[in-house]
Amino acid sequence: MSSTADLFQKQLHETGVAIEALLERLLMAEALPGETTRPTRLLAAMRHGALGGGKRLRPFLLAESARLCGADPKAALLAGAALELVHCYSLVHDDLPAMDDDDLRRGRPTVHKVYDDAMAILAGDSLLTLAFDVMARPEIHPDAAVRLDLVLGLSRAAGLGGMAGGQALDLEAEGRYETDRKPLTLSESDIRQLQAMKTGALLLFAVEAGGILGRASAPTQNALKAYGRAVGAAFQIADDILDVEADTATLGKEAGKDADRGKGTLVQRLGLDAAKAERDRLARTALEALGIFGAEADMLRAIAHFIVKRGH
């Protein structure tokens, strides 16, 4: 297992480097056909929000499920970059004062702190728009129908019935729309649904997108979906556990803030020990879903291990 863990760290790092290079290229100063000009300040705000940070876990999930399904690795990386643009847009908007009001992200000032709220709103909007631009490009796949499946899947995962909807539910979970000042209590299943949308939908789509690119068979796609759902849920619980346990210095953001806001997390609902057990159970479910695959799924298996063990 140790050599798989080493290989995983190496592959994760290499994918991260490749994604950074692609994002750098996608956020060049030169205008593309159909664009007039790329305004300097807006582009700088977009670059601040997208470059130089993060594990690039979503692109890694996409690249590994694509490899498992025999898809072109170069195309999978570009699709991963499109997905990462959506993830970055969501962080830029979530950090805004009107939303989660965070000054730091990965130890650096957030986009609205460096620029301003207006430029952060527009930078987020433009990162999201660019994601669909990239997903529609011929380099993603020679078959237009495949690219359309990706565009459609991405929009459903990111929109009102997915990530953005989950963020809306999360704001409600804070109790900011309560009029009678009673503390809001979400059921366990409400919390699971909220998290399946807020972070789960995009993680699940990352895995599905690999299958779409590789034109995977139905059994393969179903196995990947079961894996993606479990990994997504485990990831969010692990994140909430870290938020409670970590301190500001090691995490690079204001730790414990989510709990202060009274947000609905499974850690809060079930307690820390039960949440850890649930995280581990979901990781096992993810591994079981991969049972139909051989060693070619070892990197996907390593992700499930990584989520359980990661320090930040």
Place this chain on the structure above:
Amino acid sequence: MSSTADLFQKQLHETGVAIEALLERLLMAEALPGETTRPTRLLAAMRHGALGGGKRLRPFLLAESARLCGADPKAALLAGAALELVHCYSLVHDDLPAMDDDDLRRGRPTVHKVYDDAMAILAGDSLLTLAFDVMARPEIHPDAAVRLDLVLGLSRAAGLGGMAGGQALDLEAEGRYETDRKPLTLSESDIRQLQAMKTGALLLFAVEAGGILGRASAPTQNALKAYGRAVGAAFQIADDILDVEADTATLGKEAGKDADRGKGTLVQRLGLDAAKAERDRLARTALEALGIFGAEADMLRAIAHFIVKRGH
């Protein structure tokens, strides 16, 4: 000409009714495949931002250029609804306190006044995301390559090199990023570029999209592009003239506000009379671009007349 004007008003009205019905259907409570659930409050904010208002000029431009190119009218209306979702998202975000800070839109409170800033940000994000969802659907065109051309064209028109970039330049034109407190003066060509992006790009794309749907020949597409560019520029100047001339009661928004902010408009740069002359010149250019067409382009011609004459 009078009967053409009557027919134009009738067609514009009918397209508006059809678009309203489509938007109503697109913003139903039921979740689509790939969505988990559509959160009530977020959906309500999206509906407030998209339903019950506006001339639906972009869908009308799309529908009329599609008709000229022999495209399926029903598909053109759906593509027009997708385009209108993008337009509505931009209004919801532009009205935010961090951006243009408007309390009224078409005589009604803006989305962030009825809900809050956070929900308005997410509603805008979700309207934009839904637009790409709709544009990728099979009902838009049986050929996937055509739908991809629309997705790609829409993202370029709406993104950092188009509409969102134009809004960023407009914020800069206000002088809010000036450090030495000198009044910012934009050249006439800077203003034309800003406006070609901020409002022109989406209006131009509306006309181009009709050509894409109808698989128009290169000469037809070039004529439509020349028309779309001129109409887009004329529309923005007409809007700026109205903003100076109209009062709050008739316009339903705080008139003169743009001028107060010192924004770069051609009215401010050239003066009111020269701006009117420029608007009329651009309308003539738009009509000339349609010279290769016969009576089948009369509705597009009527739009150019409408822009010059409209009261609000």
